[in-house]
Amino acid sequence: MHEVSICEALLDQLTSLAAQQGWPRLRRVWVRLGLLSGVVPDALEFAFAAMATGTPAEGAELLLENEPGHFDCAVCGELELERMDFTCPQCGGALQLLRAGRDLWLSGVEPMPS
Amino acid sequence: MCENCGCESPDPFQVHAGPDAGAAAHSHMPAHGHDSAPVTGWHAHPAENGSVTWHHHGDAAPRPLLDANQRAADLNRCYFRDHGILALNLVSSPGAGKTTLLKTTLERLHPHIGCAVVVGDLETQADAEALRPTGAPVIQITTGTVCHLDARMVAAAVARLPHTGLRLLFIENVGNLVCPASFDLGEAHRIVLLATTEGENKPLKYPPIFHGARAVVITKTDLAEPAGFRVELARQAITQVAPQAEVLTLSSRNGDGLDTWVAFLDRLLQAFDPRG
Numbered sequence: 001m002h003e004v005s006i007c008e009a010l011l012d013q014l015t016s017l018a019a020q021q022g023w024p025r026l027r028r029v030w031v032r033l034g035l036l037s038g039v040v041p042d043a044l045e046f047a048f049a050a051m052a053t054g055t056p057a058e059g060a061e062l063l064l065e066n067e068p069g070h071f072d073c074a075v076c077g078e079l080e081l082e083r084m085d086f087t088c089p090q091c092g093g094a095l096q097l098l099r100a101g102r103d104l105w106l107s108g109v110e111p112m113p114s
Numbered sequence: 115m116c117e118n119c120g121c122e123s124p125d126p127f128q129v130h131a132g133p134d135a136g137a138a139a140h141s142h143m144p145a146h147g148h149d150s151a152p153v154t155g156w157h158a159h160p161a162e163n164g165s166v167t168w169h170h171h172g173d174a175a176p177r178p179l180l181d182a183n184q185r186a187a188d189l190n191r192c193y194f195r196d197h198g199i200l201a202l203n204l205v206s207s208p209g210a211g212k213t214t215l216l217k218t219t220l221e222r223l224h225p226h227i228g229c230a231v232v233v234g235d236l237e238t239q240a241d242a243e244a245l246r247p248t249g250a251p252v253i254q255i256t257t258g259t260v261c262h263l264d265a266r267m268v269a270a271a272v273a274r275l276p277h278t279g280l281r282l283l284f285i286e287n288v289g290n291l292v293c294p295a296s297f298d299l300g301e302a303h304r305i306v307l308l309a310t311t312e313g314e315n316k317p318l319k320y321p322p323i324f325h326g327a328r329a330v331v332i333t334k335t336d337l338a339e340p341a342g343f344r345v346e347l348a349r350q351a352i353t354q355v356a357p358q359a360e361v362l363t364l365s366s367r368n369g370d371g372l373d374t375w376v377a378f379l380d381r382l383l384q385a386f387d388p389r390g
């Protein structure tokens with residue numbers, strides 16, 4: 001359940017960003033995840049909704065986007081996929097995971113229009 | 115190129131009207147100064163209803179969200195290197211045989227090579243007590259409700275270890291294939307144990323912990339036959355998820371494969387260059 005500590009870090013960043021920019025409230029927040037981040041999206045969304053109370057992100061929509069990983073198919077060669085999958089979407093063969101990100105980071109914000 | 119609007123703007127600080135703002139000619143408006151970018155490298159897109167979306171394209175991320183642990187892990191890594199300690203992070207599902215393998219390993223190695231163990235457990239001291247008779251120093255970290263070790267816990271435990279002659283540090287992580295994957299401890303190598311009683315496709319189900327492992331050790335091979343475990347299938351799954359990992363097979367019960375395991379550790383020690 002490290003989604004809670006991730007959420008703390010996220011809300012810290014959002015709170016200082018909002019203060020620095022003079023944004024009273026945020027409407028949408030984007031977080032980008034490496035395929036190997038190990039984060040459970042539902043748990044992160046749940047933690048965000050609960051922990052954002054009293055911050056500029058209260059009530060904001062959290063949008064998660066995946067950073068594609070690199071896979072290799074013996075037939076089709078190297079391909080990028082946005083989800084962890086070991087079956088080639090093109091030929092149905094077995095895929096090998098070459099590399100994918102472990103980090104996750106704040107990738108965008110939309111302040112509430114005033 | 116900006117994936118939101120497809121523009122080729124080289125200037126990350128410009129605010130430009132995106133397609134959804136209806137700007138057919140895609141006009142680039144005067145640049146905002148650095149001050150108005152929330153983080154260096156971010157840029158803004160006005161959207162349909164007069165609102166503005168700030169974003170970046172990955173190169174300008176503010177700190178990653180697990181950064182605090184990463185910094186502590188980097189410190190540990192320097193510390194281990196400076197002290198000539200090879201640190202191994204042993205991870206597996208609960209009960210895959212980490213403690214049992216460590217006990218046998220310490221009995222064989224510790225008389226010749228200075229070993230120590232840091233062991234994480236949710237509640238009990240049982241694993242530490244099982245290992246102490248080997249004579250190697252053992253520090254127990256009781257994690258309580260925390261289901262993984264993090265780099266700070268390891269740093270605090272290592273500070274309590276006698277360092278004289280210490281060359282090989284085993285970190286037995288909490289039995290869990292999920293959370294430990296996200297917490298670098300500053301180890302030189304992660305080693306994943308997979309018991310024959312768990313099925314062959316665990317690697318495909320838990321890619322984050324397997325990917326990047328230096329080795330996957332298939333344990334409890336004495337139970338492979340009754341469990342219907344096919345080593346070849348497991349090897350295939352491991353190759354899909356962790357192409358670089360070495361695969362070892364052993365049984366702490368009947369001793370099969372232990373020589374190869376000890377030789378593997380020896381190789382890691384030989385290859386470990388504290389100045390590198």
Ligand SMILES: Nc1nc2c(ncn2[C@@H]2O[C@H](COP(=O)(O)OP(=O)(O)OP(=O)(O)O)[C@@H](O)[C@H]2O)c(=O)[nH]1
Nearest residue numbers: 207208209210211212213214215289334365366367
């Ligand atoms: N048959 C057989 N049983 C084993 C082997 N290795 C360990 N076991 C048994 O498996 C059970 C769990 O072993 P442990 O060494 O405590 O496993 P662990 O990974 O340290 O467990 P946690 O720390 O609780 O995650 C014990 O009952 C061991 O006796 C083996 O090679 N063969």
Ligand SMILES: [Mg+2]
Nearest residue numbers: 212213241286
């Ligand atoms: Mg144990």
Ligand SMILES: [Zn+2]
Nearest residue numbers: 073076088091
């Ligand atoms: Zn293919």
